[in-house]
Amino acid sequence: MSEQHAAPAAGQADPAARSGAATAPSASAAAAPAMESEEELSFIAPRRGSAEEMLDAHAGDPLDPMRHSAAHVMAQAVLELFPDARLGIGPAIRDGFYYDFELPRPLTPDDLSAIEERMRASVAANQPFVREELEPDAGRQFFVDRGQPYKVEILDDLRAAAASAGEPEPVVSTYQHGDFIDLCRGPHVESTGRIGPFRLLSVAGAYWRGDEKRPMLQRIYGTVWANQEDLDRFIWRREEAKRRDHRRLGLQLDLFSFHDVSPGSAFWHPKGQRLWRTLETAMRELQERRGYQEVSTPILVSKKLWEQSGHWSHYADDMFKLEAEGQTFSLKPMNCPESTFIYRSRVRSYRDLPLRLAEYGRLHRNERSGVLHGLTRVRHFVQDDAHIFVRPDQIGSEIEALLGEVTESYSWFGLEPHFTFGTRPEKALGDPALWDRAETLIREALERSGVQYRIKPGDGAFYAPKIDIQIEDALGREWQTATIQVDLVMLPERFDLTYVDEEGHLQRPIAIHRAIYGSLERFIGVLTEHFAGAFPFWCAPVQAVVVPIASRHNDSAAELAALLRARGVRVEVDDSDSRMQNKIRLAQEQKVPYMLVLGDREIQARSVAVRTRAGAQEPPIGWEALAERLAAEAAARRP
């Protein structure tokens, strides 16, 4: 970045941009006056704690008929226990199924085992599934008679949908097994005996049709597999996920904690902060190298800013607000609008662009209490945000560079990014021709970069086509982390950003919003689960523990530690009274990459015996050689 001067400019950005991070979902920003408020809110309040669930939309599994059949069998069992139960829906889902019920009382764990028992009886009876088709009116009457208003509603909706699409009345199909009949499109397995090993997992509240204004039903989740081995593997995966849960590991590894006094905001302990700083330092190094300039903008901002950006009308409830001297302020939930003030602080020339402004902004969002979840769904988080202001002719090369940045930084963790290109949605702001051009440039950049990507038509933000980045962790779960959004209108137009072109005319720049880690909080949560707490050497909070065998070795241990520290190694000495075995055990539990054992033999040779956390024992190595090796390993940033 060289001769960029800064310039005046304007700008603001959109909220959604940063959404990739902590919040993942949609992006939309607030500013779109024409948008419907619900839609806008969606980006604000990401739907789920873990993106994995969101991203893995259920996509047709050969086990689906069996899973859906299991849901029927479960509904049958529930009806036997609660004859007045009203049935919601009971689809097959990823790894299993659920069914929603309206019941006279809350279900208990005992109920679940009773239901399971009846299900087993049904499976043992091997009752065939029988399909029947009814005239719509007859079908409707059937469910009215059975006291199943939700089924009637579904039927009515189907008929209404068909009518409005100009299609003929839909045929109503039911499936029966035993004495249980359900409205159902099918298909099913031939008989209940074909249902594999299953287990009921949990009960949860679920709004009818996901609408908080509709009744709250009770949802029972279950899982079912083709054979016992698959079921066992699934159960193992769940348990492994629990073992890797970043909330548990965060405590065990002394990284962070949460406290009543600030729900949804982590307290970072020294080790967690060390990890954090290491990640941030690596990203800063990359950004320096790639021509970014770091900025910092206020956390407390007048509501005037959000009124100008358009966020206030739709987003106000999701911001923390406060009053001072008669003015209303809020804690910023996103960085973008403020970056435009820096852009506009002077006149910008075409020579200034691309202007890459990075900011580790501390953001606050007033997430509803019920959705908070460890580090993945928080009220306070830091985003490795950047706003890049470019000329239209620079979009392609800039996108290409960004894809390279994502690939490079994720390689530090051995993570392979997956790219999803979201194109123009139905409701989009801005000139369609500009959209087409931007999309073409993005597609070309994706092609040139040679990365694998998929296209999600209509999934762009309403003001910008975007590239979302997902990663798959060690358990095969997908997480959304990074996002790149090409903002054609939001920041540039609402904040009237300009630059002077070669001929002295004012032109409109394009703003690219991007976050690579996304939210540092969330990213650390994902890394913790991915590595099960055993972070790669380069970013491990404690990289090595020196283990003196007896107390007479403590002085040498301190000397070795000082030598390593001087080379930038994060090292601790365990000079407690414990036996060596115990010291090693504790270091293993803390997932420290290297244990450096020092006894008489080593000290005499000014060497040290290295044990890795994988359990390997290496031959003694000289202190200097070890320092060289560790410094080189840290610099390499390998997973």
Add this chain to the structure above:
RNA sequence: GCCCACAUAGCUCAGCCGGCAGAGCACUUCCUUGGUAAGGAAGAGGUCAUCGGUUCGAAUCCGAUUGUGGGCUCCA
């Protein structure tokens, strides 16, 4: 926010049908100076989340509050 569950020592958890608050780990002290995942002994540590109610008596029963956890349109 809503439904359900949970909240006991720093951590993990016992504590039945109300009757003097427990264990392991961690911590402190002492003994032990030991070669690759737990050496031994003693000690300290709790307003049983908070507030209120029932009761002779509440960690225990009831209610509220706060926090945490599982979820909240993969549409018959």
